[in-house]
Amino acid sequence: MTTSPGAAPWPTALDYDPAAKTLSVTFDNGDVFALPVEYLRVESPSAEVQGHSPAEKKIVPGRSRVGIMHIEPVGNYAVKLIFDDLHDTGLYSWRYLHELGREHAVRWPRYLEALAQRGLKRDP
Numbered sequence: 001m002t003t004s005p006g007a008a009p010w011p012t013a014l015d016y017d018p019a020a021k022t023l024s025v026t027f028d029n030g031d032v033f034a035l036p037v038e039y040l041r042v043e044s045p046s047a048e049v050q051g052h053s054p055a056e057k058k059i060v061p062g063r064s065r066v067g068i069m070h071i072e073p074v075g076n077y078a079v080k081l082i083f084d085d086l087h088d089t090g091l092y093s094w095r096y097l098h099e100l101g102r103e104h105a106v107r108w109p110r111y112l113e114a115l116a117q118r119g120l121k122r123d124p
Helices: 037-042 096-119
Strands: 012-017 022-027 032-036 068-074 076-081 092-095
Touching: 022 096, 032 037, 032 092, 032 096, 037 076, 037 096, 068 092, 076 096, 092 096
Parallel strands: none
Antiparallel strands: 012 022, 022 032, 068 076, 076 092
């Protein structure tokens, strides 16, 4: 399946490297992202992290060592990531994973700044 004009890119490969703690996602438009698990965890699409509005978004500290225990497919549109800190809510749609990859260079520094402003650390 290839992406039609105006459609979201479709994944062609999803690979987890537990040693590097990265989830690599390849899309049919040629985009390839190696997403750090810590980044995926702190940007979880769950209401527990995102809240119910942008003002309610939580800054999640202490996840520098988090890994993924299990990846469950959800239909043909998403995956559920089960982290070793036992966080298991939130569905990572293909669209959201692509968005996280595209926006990593903006979102990650914003997260680090939010930690610093609150006196929080990445390490557990």
